[in-house]
Amino acid sequence: SAEPLWALYVGGGFDETLAKDLLAHPNEDVRMWAIRLQGDTKKIGSAFRDALVALAKTEPSPYVRAQMACTAKRLPAADAFPIVRELLQRADDANDLQIPLLLWWAIEDKALSDRDLVLGLLDTPESWKAPITRKTIVERMARRYAVEGDYAACAKLIADAPGKDFQDLLVVGLDKAFEGRRLETMPAPLAAPVAALLKAEPAGATLLSVAIRLGSADAYADALRILGRKNLKESDATTLIPLLGQIGSADCLPVLLSFLQSGSTAVKGAALAALQPFQDPAVAPAVIKALPGLGGAHRARALSLLTARAPSSLLLVQAVAAGALKPSDIPVAELQRMAAFENAELHALLLKHWGKVGAPTPGEKLAQLHSIRNIMGKNPGGGDRARGKAIFTKSCAVCHTLWGEGNKIGPDITTADRKNLDVLAMNIIEPSAVIRMEYGATQVLTTDGQVLVGLVVEQSEGALTLLDANNNKTVVPKSRIQISKASALSLMPEKLMDPLTDQEILDFFAYLQGDTPLAAAPAPKADVLPGTAPLDKQGDLSAEMVAGIDRFLLREIEGSVEKRAAFWKRDTSTKDAYEKSVAPNRERLKRILGIVDERAKDAVPEFPIPANQAGFGFALATSDAFQVRSLRWPVLRGIEGEGLLLIPKEASGPFTIVFPDADQTPEMMAGITPGIPEEQQIARRLAEAGCFVLVPTVIDRADTWSASQIGRTTNQPHREFVYRPAFGMGRTIIGYEIQKALAFIDFVHRPERTTPIGVFGIGEGGLLALYAGAVDPRIDVTWVGGYFESRQKAWEE
CATH class of the missing domain: 1.25.40 (Serine Threonine Protein Phosphatase 5, Tetratricopeptide repeat)
Structure with missing residues (x-):
């Protein structure tokens, strides 16, 4: 310790x-x-x-x-x-x-204060080849000195690198350092090393990217030539195309536009991202022409490109007016984005083809909530979860996760309050009402009038990377940013429910509010295994399962007496022989309960002084018979127990630990706050009888409070967690509660001491007392009250 x-x-x-x-x-x-x-x-x-x-x-x-x-x-x-x-x-x-x-x-x-000593860490080939250095240090060191502008240090690293593999790591670091920017001329210290790398063998795309960012006109020309080849490698294309989007000039536009018609899926996506900064008049018509052939994420990327500027938004809406595109081709989020531009012609066309597309009024939002309530109230159970999942996948999964499926741009809604229809519906109808800090978007206005919105997922010396609601990343050079500010609006658009029919609303909420993931499509019919039959039950299968488990456990309890001899080898000849004979059973029970971690050794409890009690010493309360102090004691590494210690003025009885029920506090059990009748204040009565009494704090079954910023309670009280073992970790809350008591016993128990130790428990605390007495032979007396029903017959065990 x-x-x-x-x-x-x-x-x-x-x-x-x-x-x-x-x-x-x-x-x-x-x-x-x-x-x-x-x-x-x-x-x-x-x-x-x-x-x-x-x-x-x-x-x-x-x-x-x-x-x-x-x-x-x-x-x-x-x-x-x-x-x-x-x-x-x-x-x-x-x-x-x-x-x-x-x-x-x-x-x-x-890196700056002791530059030579830092570089000296890589003074031998062996120091470069150390796994940590290779995996974590080399690339970061090149990036650090490049960002700082210490190009001589970068040149020394390139010169000292013991082979091409390490030079490639340095090149990656340099490429990241200059992301989003380009130097006017090649820094003198790097001219010779970069030229040597380019001549050593055919330059890879990342090395070309570095050379271009360092101001090499020849490397820029080579990149355009490579992108124009018929046998272009996809990996080269997806490295060089984003570079042109960040620092390229108008002469690269023909190459980028050509990929909209002929590129692979990955290359088309890279080209659309690279075209984002260009406001050349040729870009928007080419993207609109390509739209019908684009699907999924690429279509979303193209629409995001077009709706980021007022002129291209007008061209997009005019294409709808001319019949080249259908109004339904444009999602609500993009319509609302275009409506934010101050352009009369654009607004007129939006109104003509889509009606009012601005943010709904509070009254409209409330009306939609009432409509959803009515639809759901009139047709309970009328939704099809499979059709609802399809709607979720199309409209929500690009940002949200449910049952492990989807993305993490927005909160995981698996654990949200999905059973509460009002809460669920209002979060969809008014997504900007409450935005958690980690999901707050940033709005960027570029110097050429482009408006971009997304989560900031990375920042470098020269660029900002935004992740938009369609899961697309956009690297914005800081030299292009005019204004960057926190957005008051969620990335999640409003009016998502507007296109849905009544039946689709039923389907959608049936999936969202389901208790389990939707089962996969049935497998092809197979032979029925012997002793089994196809499951054709209807109704609430989870309730049926719980009832079946209950019946099974009751049968096992009834039959346990006959089976006992196979599992228990009790030797009652002496106390020591008995303890030895049941030790394996105790160890197995510990594993079942999750009492598997080594407790703190030589731990010493402490008496913390509450902030509001500083003037009254350590005692929280004093009576004629005993004194009450708050106590904290080490249990496991990083885990402490807390509670009250009742110290009798005339100690004559044993050490006792009293577990309160899960809705009772130690103060109630000690009789210093109301909540328990006097005759049930076990801790007080034991202290008055001369016992030292510890009352640990246990989980409160009445506590349903959530730390959510929206100020709502959870739909599951914390006491439920007492009955939910963490099977993945092999530990349980019950086990942790018992460890608290055993850790205190570690402190008070001494082999030479004859004072007995007792454990008392009320309600759920009775369960903890029973298990504690079962696993630890140092406990002489176990008293359980108010936990078992007669049908459980547990005392017979």
Whole structure:
């Protein structure tokens, strides 16, 4: 345990000599905190540094290695980098989610202040080839120095790279550094290295991209020639086409427009994205011409391109007026986007072909909600979930996930309050009413009048990347951005329900409000397995299943007495023999309950002082017979128990733990707040009888409050989680509650102590008491009240 170390540190007894000695301590927490506390001084002596360097080679704990990386960031480079160098060689951390990035954090912090020492980390071929360096450091180092404009450092990295594979990693880093921008002329330090790379072998698309971004006119001409080839590789096209969209000039337009008619699916998508910045008069007519042949995401991308500017929006609406496109070809979201432009001719055509397309009034929204209520109320169960799923996939899945299907641009609605029709409908009718922070959109106005809206998913030195409601990414060079501001509107458009018929509304909500994912299409008819029959039941199958499980469990309980001999080998000759004979059964019960984690060792409870009780000492309440204090005690790593400790003034009884019912608080059980009749205040009565009493806080079954910004409660009280084991982790809430009691017993129990230990429980707390007494032989008495019904016959077991 690290608690004594903290006490030494606070009391002034911690120094570097002790820290060095503690690096050999068997407990990983002690080693970790010794490094943390000494490192926080931001200076260390050579002896401690050498000890850390040696430890970095052999330290088995990833927690300690992560702390060493964090400490290295705080130290001067001369002390930090010998440690970093050794940690970079730890191949076992190459796939860790944190340690490689913590090491990059330590390196990047000194990239400018200690440039030569940073570059010195890659002074041998072996240092380049370390898995962490190769996977995490090389590309980022090139990108960092390129963004800073230290082209000499970039040139040195290229020169020192021990082979083409590492040069390619550096090229990728340079390409990311210059995303969205192009230099006027090639920086002098990079001219020779880049020329050498281009001459070494036929240039790859990424290298050409870097050369173009660095101002090479020859590389730009080569890119246009490559894109004009008949045998163009798709990978080259999808690398070079976005580049032209970011920094290309008008001379690349013919090549980009040609891909709308002849390119592959991926190439067409790249071309549409690349055409976004161009306001050349030839672009919009070509995209409109290609629209009938585009589908899915490409069609959405094309419409987004056209509706981002007023002139191209007018051409699109005129194409509908001329009969080249149907009004139904234009989604509501794009109509509303066009309606925002101040263009009288555009507004007139919108009104003529689509009617009012602006935002609905509050009255219209309320009327639509009433309409949905009426449709659903008159036809309960009248929807077809399969048809509803098709509507969801078309209208919602591009942004939202339900039952694991869809995208994550917007919130996952699987766990939303879907049974509440009003809540569900209003979130669709008025999507901008409440927008969670992480889903807030940004609106960008470019210097050429283009309006783009999306989530900011990446920012670099030269560009902003937006993700729109159609799951399309657009890289906007910052040089093109005139205004960037948070949008008050959700990416989710309004009026999504307008095109739906009454039957489609029934189908749509039948799918949205379903309790389970929609079953896949039935497999071809197969032979029926022996002893089975096709399932042809109707009605609520989930309720039927629960009833069947209940019947099965009752049968098993009834028959358990006859089966007991096969599973229990009780030896009642002596107490020790009995404990040994049932030990395997106890261990199996622990696994079933999820009591599988090692509890905190040598843990010491503490008496926290509530903020509003500072003037009254530790005691929350005092009576003639006992005193009440709040208590907190370590349970598992990162998990603590909390509750009240009742301390009798004349201690004569055992230590007791009282689990309250799930809607009762420790204060109620102690009699210091109302809520429980006096005769049921078990904790108070035990304390008055001379017992030490711990009352842990348990999950409140009456608590249905949600932290949602919309201020609504959840549709499931927290007590439900008590009965929902986390099978994927092998742990349960019940197990955690029991661990709280066992951790306190770890503290109070001593082999030489004769004072008995008892566990009491009321209601759901009775369940916890029963299980705690069953798994831990240190508990002498278990008292259960108000939990079991007569039919359960559990006491007979």
